[in-house]
């Protein structure tokens with residue numbers, strides 16, 4: 001069966017913008033986040049406190065959060081943190097939730113975090129424990145769950161091990177990342193079947209490189225998942241992963257879910273208008289099919 005309601009976790013402002021070639025002004029990011037909240041989103045990942053030399057696009061994280069002010073009641077505004085230094089910067093900015101991230105492959109752990117897989121798990125456990133001691137909520141990502149550009153196929157048992165490590169570290173939501181968009185419905189089921197963590201705690205995070213993100217989402221929902229990550233207008237990519245393109249577009253997701261009678265609390269028309277506006281800011285059309293159908297460029 002399918003869930004009655006899906007939690008949409010909006011990553012456009014973070015995953016979407018981290019890979020942009022042109023520097024997006026802080027004021028535009030402020031307006032983007034405000035528009036996402038106004039559209040009804042209750043989980044908006046706003047930015048990252050990673051090393052600014054690694055991701056210059058999000059170097060304005062503190063200024064952005066300062067301009068946004070505290071998250072409105074009932075709205076989660078997590079930020080991505082890679083280590084203790086990132087957590088300290090997040091705490092100084094007054095955030096209430098952080099997202100930590102690990103990889104299911106050794107190569108990507110080294111390229112994205114400059115650590116071995118086991119070193120990165122030890123580090124994120126420390127960071128998650130410290131965050132929870134400060135009263136913060138913690139989300140956890142596993143990257144490269146369905147394939148890796150350097151290592152090829154990924155063993156679902158390794159994904160399960162990393163997901164369990166995140167769960168043990170106190171992550172209340174564990175997002176399975178298809179960082180380069182190579183998952184297909186069969187590999188999604190294989191990974192979900194291998195997991196040991198409760199499916200209530202699982203989110204899926206598909207990049208749409210090969211056009212499979214919606215099919216993958218549907219099969220994940222049929223297997224008990226009820227939290228889906230997506231990015232306004234299909235923004236996104238990962239600067240440290242070859243061939244990573246945009247995330248599943250929020251509008252494409254909403255179109256499918258709402259027509260299935262699944263509620264999200266997010267307004268499709270407001271999202272289309274937001275992504276059409278964002279496309280003019282970035283100077284290129286959105287890759288979302290639904291944005292282009294409803295608001296032709």
Ligand code: HMG
Nearest residue numbers: 049050051054082085086112113114141143144177179238
């Ligand atoms: P490192 O170079 O090994 O850092 O990077 P270090 O610990 O050796 O520290 C070196 C210097 O950096 C020190 O300064 C630190 O203070 C500073 P110095 O003493 O030389 O003056 N530093 C920092 N400064 C600001 N904020 C920080 C920070 N940390 C250290 N947080 C590190 C290691 C983890 C920091 C680096 O590899 C990094 O920032 N990586 C993040 C890369 C990234 O953001 N990738 C994209 C996000 S993940 C993703 O997109 C996937 C996802 O969407 C899911 C999916 O699709 O799969 C989530």
Ligand code: MG
Nearest residue numbers: 015177179238
């Ligand atoms: Mg991603």
